Amino acid sequence: MRKKIVAGNWKMHKNATQTSELLSELIAKVPANTTAQIIVAPTFVNLAAAVNQLKGSNIAVAAQNVHQTESGAFTGEISADMLTGVGVNTVILGHSERRAIFHETDALIADKVNTALKHDMTVIFCFGEELKDRQSNQHFNVVENQLRDGLFQIDTKSWEKVVLAYEPVWAIGTGETASPEQAQEMHEFIRETVLKAFGKEIAENVTILYGGSVKPENAKEIFGKPDVDGGLIGGAALKADDFVAIVTAI
Ligand code: PEP
Numbered sequence: 001m002r003k004k005i006v007a008g009n010w011k012m013h014k015n016a017t018q019t020s021e022l023l024s025e026l027i028a029k030v031p032a033n034t035t036a037q038i039i040v041a042p043t044f045v046n047l048a049a050a051v052n053q054l055k056g057s058n059i060a061v062a063a064q065n066v067h068q069t070e071s072g073a074f075t076g077e078i079s080a081d082m083l084t085g086v087g088v089n090t091v092i093l094g095h096s097e098r099r100a101i102f103h104e105t106d107a108l109i110a111d112k113v114n115t116a117l118k119h120d121m122t123v124i125f126c127f128g129e130e131l132k133d134r135q136s137n138q139h140f141n142v143v144e145n146q147l148r149d150g151l152f153q154i155d156t157k158s159w160e161k162v163v164l165a166y167e168p169v170w171a172i173g174t175g176e177t178a179s180p181e182q183a184q185e186m187h188e189f190i191r192e193t194v195l196k197a198f199g200k201e202i203a204e205n206v207t208i209l210y211g212g213s214v215k216p217e218n219a220k221e222i223f224g225k226p227d228v229d230g231g232l233i234g235g236a237a238l239k240a241d242d243f244v245a246i247v248t249a250i
Contacts, residue, residue, distance in 0.1 A: 003207045005163060005230040006247045007039035007124060008237025009064060009092060019046040020053060025240035027057050034058065036230055036250045039124075040237070041092055044078055051087040062090035062124065065098060068111035080119035090122040092232075094150055096169045106149035113151060117158050124163045124232065125151050126211065131170035139168075143186065144193050152197055159198065164208045165232040166190060171212025173234055180221045180228075183210045187227035216245035223250050 014022060019042050030038055041062040042050050050061045067077040083091065093112050098104045104112075109125075116123050127146035129139040143166070154162065166186055171178050178186070187208050195203035210222055211232035222228055230250055236242040 002205055002229050003163075004036040004250050005039060005207055005209060006036050006233065006243075006250055007062065007092075007165075007209065007231070008041065008233050008243055009095070009211075010040065010042045010237060011064070011097070011234065012043060013238055014042060014046070016046055016049065019043075019050060022238070022240060023050060023053050023059075026059055026243065027054070029240055029244045030057075030059060030247055031244075032058065034247055034250070036247060038247060039090060047083070047088050048086040060090060061088050062092055062122075063088050064092050064095070066091045066093070066112055066116055066121075068108065068115050070115070080115050080121060084119050084121065089120070090124065091116050092124045092126060092165075094126040094146070096126065096128060096167060096172055100169070106146060109150040110153050113154065117154060117161055120161070122161045122163065124165050124209070126165040126167050126232065127151075128167040128169055128172075128212070134168070134170065139186070140189055143190065147190070147193055148197075156198055156202060159202045159206060162206065164190060164194075164206055165211050166208060167211035167232060173213070175213055177213040177215075177218055177222070178210070180218075180225050183222055183228055184225035187225065191227055214246060216242050216249070219246040219249035 038059045039062050041064050063083050066080050071079055094109045113123050129142040133139045133142045168178050191203050207229040209230045209232045210228050214231045214233050215236050
């Protein structure tokens, strides 16, 4: 059985007080018997406090980024060792905002993936086409290339530590959602692409999240598709009631 996951990417939102308040609400409201794995990704400066506050709960903490090298003169950067040192064992990599705003290439993302895996971290690997790719019918090619160039360098054993997050860029933070059918079509293609490269067992077992304007109103229908194993949530993860409604839709 594939793991179901609902992860909240808080991006550059919530200071220390607001982080603690939102976590308290989540601790109180996320059902104890949820079958999904619940993950939240606050900003770097609030990660250690979040780990402490969430001890004993069923909510795990992820980072939103990591540097690709072990240590050194990289002002402003954070290493994998620093993250695991404060109890953060999951990292989101390849997010479209990192790709577009911070110019992260597939090659750089591949290096980050390798570093995170070397530190035994779980990687939530994000990828997805832009609107122009879909309009020119290139979306399957773009997605396949992002997987091959950013992720498929890993060995078969490492797949236990990988979660895929398909996030069509045109649906992120836009209010525009892929239809459940569009999500299913792409998730099926992604699973097939993994199957061709790594075999059936890995393809069947890898969790594939959908991300892009998931809300309480559309979560159930999207999560109801057979190849959608949960969601990576942006905006709706910033309000406890919305996030919990999405968690309970799985
Ligand atoms: C995201 O940034 O990963 C995301 C899915 O954002 P939103 O849910 O706000 O579209």
